[in-house]
Amino acid sequence: MRVVFTLNGRVVEVDVEPNEVLLDTLRLRLGIKSVKRGCERGECGACTVLVSNVPVVSCLLLTVQINGSNIVTVEGLQSDDLFMELASEFSKSFAVQCGYCSPAMALTSYAFIKKALENSLKPSREDIAKAIEGNLCRCGTYPRVLMAIEKVLERRTQVR
Amino acid sequence: MVEDPEIIIRRWFVAESFIAVGKSLERVDSIEKVLGRARFVEDFFEEGFLVARLALARIPHARIRKISYDHILKNPKVHQVLTYRDIPGENQVGYAIPDQPLLAERKVRYYGEPVAVVVGRDPDTVNSAVEEVVLDVDPLPALYNSLEAMERQDILVHEALGTNIAFKTRVRKGDVDSGFSKADVVVENTYRTHHQEHAYLEPEAALAIPDLENRITVIATIQYPHLGQKIVAKVLGIPSSYVKIVAPYIGGGFGGKDDEGPLVAARAALAAYHLRRPVLLYYTREDSMQIHPKREATVIRYKSGATQDGKLTAIEVTIVHDTGAYANRGPFILWRATMHSSGPYYVPNAKIDGYCVYTNKVPQGSFRGFGNPSVQFAAEAQMDQLAEKLGFDPIDLRLINMLRPSSETITGQMLMSSVGIYDALKKLASESNWRIKRRMYEESRAGRFRRGIGVAVGWHGNSTSRAVPDWSNSYIHISRDGSVSVYTGIVEIGQGSPSSSHRQLVAEVLGCPFEKVNIVFGTTDAPDTGATHASRGTSVGAIGILVAAGKIRSRLESFLAEYFNVQKEEIKMSSGEVVVGDKVKMKWEELIALAYSKGVDLSATGYFFLPKGVFNDEVGQGFAYPAFSFIAVVAEVEVDTFTGKVRVLEVHPALAVGKVINPEAVKTQVEGAIVQGLGYTLMEKLVISEDGRIINDNLTDYVIPTSHETPVIREAIFVEDLWEYGPFGAKGVGEMAFIPMPAAIANALSHALGIRVTELPLTLDKVYSLTRDSSR
Ligand code: FES
Ligand code: FES
Numbered sequence: 001m002r003v004v005f006t007l008n009g010r011v012v013e014v015d016v017e018p019n020e021v022l023l024d025t026l027r028l029r030l031g032i033k034s035v036k037r038g039c040e041r042g043e044c045g046a047c048t049v050l051v052s053n054v055p056v057v058s059c060l061l062l063t064v065q066i067n068g069s070n071i072v073t074v075e076g077l078q079s080d081d082l083f084m085e086l087a088s089e090f091s092k093s094f095a096v097q098c099g100y101c102s103p104a105m106a107l108t109s110y111a112f113i114k115k116a117l118e119n120s121l122k123p124s125r126e127d128i129a130k131a132i133e134g135n136l137c138r139c140g141t142y143p144r145v146l147m148a149i150e151k152v153l154e155r156r157t158q159v160r
Numbered sequence: 161m162v163e164d165p166e167i168i169i170r171r172w173f174v175a176e177s178f179i180a181v182g183k184s185l186e187r188v189d190s191i192e193k194v195l196g197r198a199r200f201v202e203d204f205f206e207e208g209f210l211v212a213r214l215a216l217a218r219i220p221h222a223r224i225r226k227i228s229y230d231h232i233l234k235n236p237k238v239h240q241v242l243t244y245r246d247i248p249g250e251n252q253v254g255y256a257i258p259d260q261p262l263l264a265e266r267k268v269r270y271y272g273e274p275v276a277v278v279v280g281r282d283p284d285t286v287n288s289a290v291e292e293v294v295l296d297v298d299p300l301p302a303l304y305n306s307l308e309a310m311e312r313q314d315i316l317v318h319e320a321l322g323t324n325i326a327f328k329t330r331v332r333k334g335d336v337d338s339g340f341s342k343a344d345v346v347v348e349n350t351y352r353t354h355h356q357e358h359a360y361l362e363p364e365a366a367l368a369i370p371d372l373e374n375r376i377t378v379i380a381t382i383q384y385p386h387l388g389q390k391i392v393a394k395v396l397g398i399p400s401s402y403v404k405i406v407a408p409y410i411g412g413g414f415g416g417k418d419d420e421g422p423l424v425a426a427r428a429a430l431a432a433y434h435l436r437r438p439v440l441l442y443y444t445r446e447d448s449m450q451i452h453p454k455r456e457a458t459v460i461r462y463k464s465g466a467t468q469d470g471k472l473t474a475i476e477v478t479i480v481h482d483t484g485a486y487a488n489r490g491p492f493i494l495w496r497a498t499m500h501s502s503g504p505y506y507v508p509n510a511k512i513d514g515y516c517v518y519t520n521k522v523p524q525g526s527f528r529g530f531g532n533p534s535v536q537f538a539a540e541a542q543m544d545q546l547a548e549k550l551g552f553d554p555i556d557l558r559l560i561n562m563l564r565p566s567s568e569t570i571t572g573q574m575l576m577s578s579v580g581i582y583d584a585l586k587k588l589a590s591e592s593n594w595r596i597k598r599r600m601y602e603e604s605r606a607g608r609f610r611r612g613i614g615v616a617v618g619w620h621g622n623s624t625s626r627a628v629p630d631w632s633n634s635y636i637h638i639s640r641d642g643s644v645s646v647y648t649g650i651v652e653i654g655q656g657s658p659s660s661s662h663r664q665l666v667a668e669v670l671g672c673p674f675e676k677v678n679i680v681f682g683t684t685d686a687p688d689t690g691a692t693h694a695s696r697g698t699s700v701g702a703i704g705i706l707v708a709a710g711k712i713r714s715r716l717e718s719f720l721a722e723y724f725n726v727q728k729e730e731i732k733m734s735s736g737e738v739v740v741g742d743k744v745k746m747k748w749e750e751l752i753a754l755a756y757s758k759g760v761d762l763s764a765t766g767y768f769f770l771p772k773g774v775f776n777d778e779v780g781q782g783f784a785y786p787a788f789s790f791i792a793v794v795a796e797v798e799v800d801t802f803t804g805k806v807r808v809l810e811v812h813p814a815l816a817v818g819k820v821i822n823p824e825a826v827k828t829q830v831e832g833a834i835v836q837g838l839g840y841t842l843m844e845k846l847v848i849s850e851d852g853r854i855i856n857d858n859l860t861d862y863v864i865p866t867s868h869e870t871p872v873i874r875e876a877i878f879v880e881d882l883w884e885y886g887p888f889g890a891k892g893v894g895e896m897a898f899i900p901m902p903a904a905i906a907n908a909l910s911h912a913l914g915i916r917v918t919e920l921p922l923t924l925d926k927v928y929s930l931t932r933d934s935s936r
Contacts, residue, residue: 034196099193100411
C-alpha cells in the first residue's frame with residue numbers, strides 16, 4: 001500500500017505491507033536507525049518518534065495509519081538549536097550510558113521542554129519524571145536525564 | 161628504557177599529581193549516541209541480508225525423537241532450517257562444565273531451549289516459520305525445585321552425571337562447634353532470593369558475514385569477543401584465526417550478554433556458514449527472556465554467632481543455587497558466593513557448603529554482582545539481627561567485625577592493603593545522619609506510612625575467581641600525525657571504559673592531548689583482554705593499556721634524553737606539551753615526527769599476567785582474589801501499611817574502590833546499579849508456570865523501574881584505597897552498588913515494620929502480609 005508522509009521535513013512515499021509497523025518502515029526501508037527495537041509492544045519507548053511534535057511509540061503504529069502525518073526523529077533535529085543544546089546537556093550530565101534508549105529519551109525530553117517553553121510552564125521534578133516515564137532505561141540514567149532537562153529549562157527560561 | 165610491566169604499573173601507582181586521571185571528563189560517546197549515530201548490531205543490517213530467528217522448545221523436559229521442518233521449506237521465502245545435525249564442529253558450548261549444546265540434541269532440558277535456526281528472506285517469514293518447526297518428543301517429568309532436585313535420583317536433568325548436583329563448594333576454617341560454643345547469641349535463618357531478568361533494552365542479535373576462504377566476521381551483542389571467537393570456531397570446526405568478532409556499541413549487558421553473546425554469535429555464524437550470505441539473527445524480547453540465563457535463585461541457610469562484645473565467633477552457611485537446565489557459569493557464581501558469604505568481616509570459624517543444582521528451568525547466569533547480592537542479603541540480615549539481640553547499633557556491630565588492612569578473610573587470605581571499607585562506613589554513618597534518623601523512625605513507628613533506615617555493606621573480589629589465571633593485554637600504535645590507536649578487547653556496554661577512562665589513562669601516561677587518543681574496542685583484532693565482566697573494564701582490563709602506554713612513554717623519554725643529552729628527570733610531557741630541560745619545548749606532534757625520523761619504535765603491546773596464589777578447594781582456603789572492592793549503602797524506605805507498597809526515598813553510597821579515574825562516570829555506574837538493585841528487590845519477579853514456562857516474558861508483565869521509582873541518590877563517598885596492580889590503583893566498580901541493595905532495602909523495611917524480612921522480592925502482596933504479621 002502506498003503511504004505518503006513527511007519525515008524530518010521531507011516528503012517520503014513508501015509502498016508497505018498493510019500490517020507493517022512504522023518502526024520497521026523507518027529502520028528497514030528508510031534507513032532511520034536512531035529508532036530502536038526494544039520490545040515491539042509499546043512498553044519500552046526505545047522506538048519513540050514525534051508525530052506532530054507528540055512522542056509516540058512507532059512499534060504500535062501501522063505505517064498506513066500515518067499517511068499524511070509529520071514524523072520527526074533525531075536524524076531530523078541535528079540542526080535544531082534546542083535539540084542540540086539538550087544533546088550536549090545529556091553529555092555534560094552523563095545522562096548516557098549504553099545509549100540504546102538515548103535517542104528516544106532525548107526526543108521525549110525535547111518534546112516536553114518545547115511544550116513547557118511554549119506554554120511558559122514551570123514543571124516540577126515530578127512533572128519531568130512523569131514526562132519520561134514511558135522511556136525505560138535499564139542502565140538507570142534517570143537522575144541524570146532529569147538533571148539535563150532541568151538545566152536546559154532553567155537556561156532557556158532565564159534567557160527570556 | 162623500561163619495558164617491565166611491574167615497574168611501569170608501580171611508576172603510575174605512586175604518581176601524585178594528575179592531568180586527566182581523577183577528572184570527570186565528558187564521555188566521548190554520549191553525543192553520537194544521543195544523535196542516533198552510534199551503531200548497534202542491528203543497525204548494520206542492509207537490504208538483501210537474510211534474517212533468522214530461533215525455534216524454541218515448548219516443553220521443559222523431554223527426549224527428542226525427531227525435529228521436522230520439511231513442510232516449512234516449501235515456502236520459497238524460507239531459505240534454511242538448521243538443527244544440531246548441521247553443526248560441522250562440536251555442539252558443545254558449556255562454559256564451566258561441558259553440558260550444554262548450542263542447539264538441543266537428544267534432549268530438551270528447559271522450556272525455551274533453542275532447537276533450530278530458521279533463516280528466511282524477511283522477518284514476517286521467519287516469525288511464522290519458527291512456530292511451525294515440529295518437535296516430536298517423549299516427555300519426561302520435570303524438576304523445578306532445587307531442594308527437591310538435590311535429593312532426587314529418579315529424575316535427572318543430565319543422566320550421565322548420576323545426580324542433579326552440578327558442582328559443590330566448601331570452606332572449612334577453624335572449628336565452628338567451638339566457635340558457636342563461645343557465642344553469647346546465635347541467629348539462624350533461611351533466606352530465599354529469586355531470578356532476575358537482565359532486560360537490557362537491546363535484545364540479543366548477531367550479524368554473521370561470510371568472508372573469503374571460509375573466514376567469517378560476526379558483529380554481535382557480546383561482552384567478550386575472544387570467547388565468541390573460540391565458541392564460533394569450535395562450533396564450525398574452523399581455526400579461531402578464521403573468525404573475527406566485533407562488538408559495536410552494546411545496548412546494555414549486565415552479564416547477560418557475557419553468557420548469551422557467544423551463543424548468539426555461533427548460531428548466526430552457523431547460518432551464514434551454510435548459506436554463504438550475511439545473516440542477521442535476532443531475538444525478540446520474548447525470545448530473549450525465554451532463552452538467556454538469569455540471576456541466581458537461591459536458598460541460603462545461615463547461622464551466625466557472636467559474643468556479648470559484638471565479635472563474630474562462627475558462621476555456618478549452606479547455599480543452594482538453582483542453576484536451571486545447564487551449569488553455564490553457575491559453578492563460578494556459586495564459588496564467588498561461597499567465598500564472599502561472610503561479608504567483609506573477620507570470622508574466625510566458618511563452615512560453608514555450596515550446591516549448584518540442575519532443574520528444568522532457564523539456566524542461571526551472570527548478572528551484575530555474580531552471586532554476591534543474594535549472599536550479602538543473607539549475611540547482612542544476620543548482622544542486623546545479631547545487633548538487635550546484642551543491643552548494638554547495626555553500624556557499630558559491623559565496624560567491630562570489619563576487615564581492615566592485615567585482616568584475614570574466611571578463606572584465610574591476608575589482605576595487606578587496599579581495604580578501605582572501615583573508613584567508608586564510618587564516613588557514611590556520619591554523613592547520612594544515620595543515628596538520628598534511625599532513632600527518629602523508631603520512635604514514630606505508627607500510622608499508615610512508616611519509615612525505616614537500613615544499612616548494608618558488600619565486597620567483591622576483583623578479577624576472575626579462584627587461582628584461575630587472569631591477565632590484561634592491549635596494543636598501542638602511534639601514527640605519524642601523533643594520533644594514538646589503542647586496541648583493546650574490552651567492550652563498551654554502557655560503563656564507559658573505552659569511551660572515557662581508557663582515554664584518560666592513555667592521555668595521562670603518554671602526556672598526549674586527550675583528543676588524540678582513539679580507542680579501538682570490542683574486537684578480536686585487539687589482543688585478548690579478557691571479558692568485559694566482573695567489574696574489570698577499567699581495573700584489570702585497563703592494566704594492559706597502562707603497560708603499553710608506559711612502554712612507549714619510556715621509549716620517548718629515553719630517546720629525548722639521549723638526543724638532547726639531558727637526564728630523563730628533566731623531561732616533562734603533559735597535555736601535548738613536551739619540555740626537555742630548560743631549552744627545548746615542542747608539541748606532541750613534533751615529538752612524534754622527530755621520533756619517527758629517528759627510528760623510535762612507537763608500537764607496543766601491554767601484556768600483564770596477574771600474580772595469583774594457591775587455593776585449596778578441599779577446604780576452601782587460600783588466595784581467592786588479588787584485591788577486593790568494597791561498598792556500604794544506607795537506604796531509607798517508606799512503607800504504606802494499607803497497600804504494602806514500599807518506596808525507597810533515599811540511598812547514600814560509600815565506596816572503597818581504589819583510585820577513581822572518572823568520578824562522575826563512576827557515580828553513574830553507582831546510580832544505575834542502585835536503580836537496578838531497587839527493581840530487583842521490590843518489583844522484578846519472573847513467574848514460571850506449572851510447565852516450566854516463563855509467563856511474563858515481556859516488559860509489560862515483567863516490570864522494571866522507571867523514572868518514577870528512582871530514589872534520591874546522595875553524592876557517593878569515595879575512600880581511595882589504592883590497589884597495587886590496578887591502573888593508578890583503580891579497582892572494579894561496575895557491579896558494586898547492586899550488591900548491598902537487596903540487603904539495605906530489606907533491612908530498612910525490617911526496621912520500618914519491626915519485623916524480619918528473609919525473602920525477596922518485596923512485592924506488594926508480600927509486604928502487605930508482612931505488615932499484617934507486624935501488627936499482630
Ligand atoms: S519497541 Fe516500541 S515501545 Fe518498545
Ligand atoms: S543508557 Fe542504556 S538503556 Fe538507557
